[in-house]
Amino acid sequence: xxxxxxxxxxxxxxxxxxxxxxxxxxxxxxxxxxxxxxxxxxxxxxxxxxxxxxxxxxxxxxxxxxxxxxxxxxxxxxxxxxxxxxxxxxxxxxxxxxxxxxxxxxxxxxxxxxxxxxxxxxxxxxxxxxxxxxxxxxxxxxxxxxxxxxxxxxxxxxxxxxxxxxxxxxxxxxxxxxxxxxxxxxxxxxxxxxxxxxxxxxxxxxxxxxxxxxxxxxxxxxxxxxxxxxxxxxxxxxxxxxxxxxxxxxxxxxxxxxxxxxxxxxxxxxxxxxxxxxxxxxxxxxxxxxxxxxxxxxxxxxxxxxxxxxxxxxxxxxxxxxxxxxxxxxxxxxxxxxxxxxxxxxxxxxxxxxxxxxxxxxxxxxxxxxxx
Amino acid sequence: xxxxxxxxxxxxxxxxxxxxxxxxxxxxxxxxxxxxxxxxxxxxxxxxxxxxxxxxxxxxxxxxxxxxxxxxxxxxxxxxxxxxxxxxxxxxxxxxxxxxxxxxxxxxxxxxxxxxxxxxxxxxxxxxxxxxxxxxxxxxxxxxxxxxxxxxxxxxxxxxxxxxxxxxxxxxxxxxxxxxxxxxxxxxxxxxxxxxxxxxxxxxxxxxxxxxxxxxxxxxxxxxxxxxxxxxxxxxxxxxxxxxxxxxxxxxxxxxxxxxxxxxxxxxxxxxxxxxxxxxxxxxxxxxxxxxxxxxxxxxxxxxxxxxxxxxxxxxxxxxxxx
Numbered sequence: 001x002x003x004x005x006x007x008x009x010x011x012x013x014x015x016x017x018x019x020x021x022x023x024x025x026x027x028x029x030x031x032x033x034x035x036x037x038x039x040x041x042x043x044x045x046x047x048x049x050x051x052x053x054x055x056x057x058x059x060x061x062x063x064x065x066x067x068x069x070x071x072x073x074x075x076x077x078x079x080x081x082x083x084x085x086x087x088x089x090x091x092x093x094x095x096x097x098x099x100x101x102x103x104x105x106x107x108x109x110x111x112x113x114x115x116x117x118x119x120x121x122x123x124x125x126x127x128x129x130x131x132x133x134x135x136x137x138x139x140x141x142x143x144x145x146x147x148x149x150x151x152x153x154x155x156x157x158x159x160x161x162x163x164x165x166x167x168x169x170x171x172x173x174x175x176x177x178x179x180x181x182x183x184x185x186x187x188x189x190x191x192x193x194x195x196x197x198x199x200x201x202x203x204x205x206x207x208x209x210x211x212x213x214x215x216x217x218x219x220x221x222x223x224x225x226x227x228x229x230x231x232x233x234x235x236x237x238x239x240x241x242x243x244x245x246x247x248x249x250x251x252x253x254x255x256x257x258x259x260x261x262x263x264x265x266x267x268x269x270x271x272x273x274x275x276x277x278x279x280x281x282x283x284x285x286x287x288x289x290x291x292x293x294x295x296x297x298x299x300x301x302x303x304x305x306x307x308x309x310x311x312x313x314x315x316x317x318x319x320x321x322x323x324x325x326x327x328x329x330x331x332x333x334x335x336x337x338x339x340x341x342x343x344x345x346x347x348x349x350x351x352x353x354x355x356x357x358x359x360x361x362x363x364x365x366x367x368x369x370x371x372x
Numbered sequence: 373x374x375x376x377x378x379x380x381x382x383x384x385x386x387x388x389x390x391x392x393x394x395x396x397x398x399x400x401x402x403x404x405x406x407x408x409x410x411x412x413x414x415x416x417x418x419x420x421x422x423x424x425x426x427x428x429x430x431x432x433x434x435x436x437x438x439x440x441x442x443x444x445x446x447x448x449x450x451x452x453x454x455x456x457x458x459x460x461x462x463x464x465x466x467x468x469x470x471x472x473x474x475x476x477x478x479x480x481x482x483x484x485x486x487x488x489x490x491x492x493x494x495x496x497x498x499x500x501x502x503x504x505x506x507x508x509x510x511x512x513x514x515x516x517x518x519x520x521x522x523x524x525x526x527x528x529x530x531x532x533x534x535x536x537x538x539x540x541x542x543x544x545x546x547x548x549x550x551x552x553x554x555x556x557x558x559x560x561x562x563x564x565x566x567x568x569x570x571x572x573x574x575x576x577x578x579x580x581x582x583x584x585x586x587x588x589x590x591x592x593x594x595x596x597x598x599x600x601x602x603x604x605x606x607x608x609x610x611x612x613x614x615x616x617x618x619x620x621x622x623x624x625x626x627x628x629x630x631x632x633x634x635x636x637x638x639x640x641x642x643x644x645x646x647x648x649x650x651x652x653x654x655x656x657x658x659x660x661x662x663x664x665x666x667x668x669x670x671x672x673x674x675x676x677x678x679x680x681x682x683x684x685x686x687x688x689x690x691x692x693x694x695x
Contacts (some may be wrong), residue, residue: 038477042484090464092411148674149683151464152620155411155613156667156674163664171658293468329484333605336476340469348455348466 014361020305024298024346026353028312031341038337042329049327056322057315063322065195065204071307071314072206072271075213077292078310079220080264082301086224087257088237093139093154094265095289096161097132101266103165104131105273106280109186110173117189124190125212125270132266133259135161140258144251150258158289169282183280192275207275209267216264217303223260233257265289287336294343297350313339376517380524382641387529388599390637391536392417392591396615397622397629398543399587403449404624405547406580407560407686408456412448412467413588414612415474420445420592422478425492425603426485428499428596437499437597438532442589448474449585450578457577460690471612479605492596492603501530501598532594539587544626546583556580560684563691573691591615617670624684636666 036046057067077094084091091097104127112120139153169181176184192207224230236243236253243250272284291313298312299305320335345352396413403410420441428437448470455461455469479490486492509527512519547553555576559566563573595611596603618636622629643662650656 038480042480092464092468142671142675146675148671148676151409151411152616153671153674156617156671159610159613159667160664160671163660163667167658167660170660290468290472293465297465331480331483331490333476333479333483333490337473337480338476340471340473340476343465343472344455344469348461348469349459351459351461 014358014365018357018361020300023350023354023357024300026357027346027350028298028342030353031338031345034341034345035334035338039330039334044327044329049323049330052323052326053316053319055319056326057319062202062204063318065201065206067311067314067318068210069204069206069271069276069314070317071310072210072213073268073288074291074295074310074313075217075307076264076267076271077288078295078299078306079216079303080261080289081292081296082299082306083220083224083233083257083264084261085296085301086230086237087233087254088240089140089143089254089257089261090151091136091154091258091261091265092151092293093136093157093289094261094292095285095287096154096158097135097262097265098268098285098289099161099165100135101128101132101262102269102273102280102284103168104128104266105269106173106183109190109274110183110280113187113190120190121192121274124274125267128266128269129263130266132269133263136258136262136265137255140255143258144254166282169280173280175279181282185279186274190274191278192270194275205276207271209271209275212267212270214307216267217307220306221303229256265292291339294339294347297347298342377520378645380521382638382645384525385641385644386634386638387525387533389640390633391533392594392599392611393615393618393633393637394536394630395539395587395591395594396612397619397633398539398626399584399591400616400619401543401547401624401626401629402556402580402587403452403584404619404687405560405684406556406577407563407684407689407691408452408577408581409463409688410452410467410581410584411464411613411616412452412470413584413615414608414610415467415471416445416448416585416588417592417595417612418471418478418606418608419448419474420589421596421607422482422492422592422603424589424593425495425596426482428495429486429493432499434495434499434501434597438590438593441593441597442586445589445592446582446585449581449588453578453581456690457574457581460692463688463690475606478603482603482605490605495597495601499597500601501532501594503528503530504534530598532590532598535590536594539590540626540630543587547626552579557684559691560686563686567691567693573693577691614666617666620683621666621670621673623682639663639665 039046039049056063058064077098080094080097081091105124108120108124108127112123115123135157139150139157142148142153143150166181169183173183174181192209194204195201195206195208195210196203224234232243232248233253233256235246235248236250240250243253268285268288273280277284295306295309295313298309299307316335316338321332323330323334324332396417400410400413423444424437424441427440428434431437452466452470455466456463482488482492483490504527506522506527509523513523547557555566555571559573559576566576567573592608595607600607614636615633618632619629621632639662643659646657646662647659
């Protein structure tokens, strides 16, 4: 008998690529199939829609710029939701944290614009992290110390954040003489450089926060798997009791993980407010916080997966706006349907296909072992 | 007397705003008491609102619209049960997914079917529930206080408002005085014990979620065929989450939940009334402050600063039968 023999009763190993690649792809395929059915029902051709979507997302330089610009937001919120997941927490409040983070960016850009670019941008990024982190710290504290459930409190905090931002924009920060709830435009030296400013590319909203997002992916990997903080967060998430016995304080790590999570979500404000709109506006978060949940789920809470999932959702966002132009029965909301179905299949129904697929590979590996 | 009239009108508006909240909160109560987190109330209501408006427009009957709304809401609830009970999926993710799918699907279908920019055509006449005048309402209107209250506040609503009012005692009766209610409460606290007693946990949770779907369907239909006169995109505007907040504020009990809904609805009616009004001492209260109030109150309650909300013990955890 060789080493490959399987002991009776021991779990047969499923190849890693099945878990990491095949299962997510099957879930994705199911979501796309069902989306195709929806497109059929409303009377368009799903294959043609797919073609338009892919061309609209990657087909030409400008489209690619928009895709990567949306990807940036999804990386931020995906990482935000992922670090909370690692700690066993469900951060449904990335949307609100992004709003408050953007508020921090806006305040710095509005009131500290006497400082030069090299100072005001780092301060603005820091403000995004601090404001977003604070907005996540309160529910985290309530979860850790007062036992109130973080899902509910973060939902409530999303609504409170929207009210705070609306109040400030309508009553306080509104541009003098302005009609709509927006602040004045920031001084030009506070703007983040666009890619088309220093590369021969067409004009798109893609700015250097994309690079910042990629750096954060690397930082996230290092933090989670190569530092004590990351280790303690993961232990807390996997087994709070074990963490306690190992001398790790769950409360401390819950609050820490949520502050980092809120800070990451707050960076959406850097991309949107400092990078693209150059003024504080309402609803710049555009649902990115909620989609972050899908990104983290699809990306299996790993930065590489999150980057790929963010790219997928970025492509959907950009390709989807193209769909609305090209197809006669499809409007922009079709993309939301596809997003929702992806969350449904890769999140809520993740256990639907998995056992079948795993059994298939277990059988194959054990029969291969018997032959050997 | 004038202050009294303003008060009655304010309460009248409160009832109209509270109706979908009460129905949705009662719906959420069955789900959550059976141990299934339901943040998908919003999506179920929105789906029902669209279906009710679409069916009512096509058939010309508000009642058929209501049936359509209930059917869609129950189907969505069934999907939630399929994900959370059959496949032990994450309940928050499932509710979230339902909310997002419905938020996208309703305007998509409305756009494709009705060509009015993601809305349904306006409903008129029998397509929607009109207000009922209760007997003697006009006759007693001139009697001070009581008669006026009866004519303005009690009479003159559409049937769904009265259904919502009746739903609270009925739900309370079902939950506390029937075998089904006892089992729902038990399965939310300790599914193992229920299983040991020979009751199938999954069937029970499916049944509870069907009740949730039914009530949510009425709530959604109310929005598009009784309160409003068409489906508009995102017309629930967070009411599902507000109902969830009310449910928690009412500590998962029917009567306190109803009062929480009335309180939240009252703040909403008050906010519409106070817009731009200067109050003595405090000046104009920002609208956004009053809008945020229900959420702030719920957080304070959850934090244990005002009372203590203790959720059903087994909530959020899929029940996996031991073999």
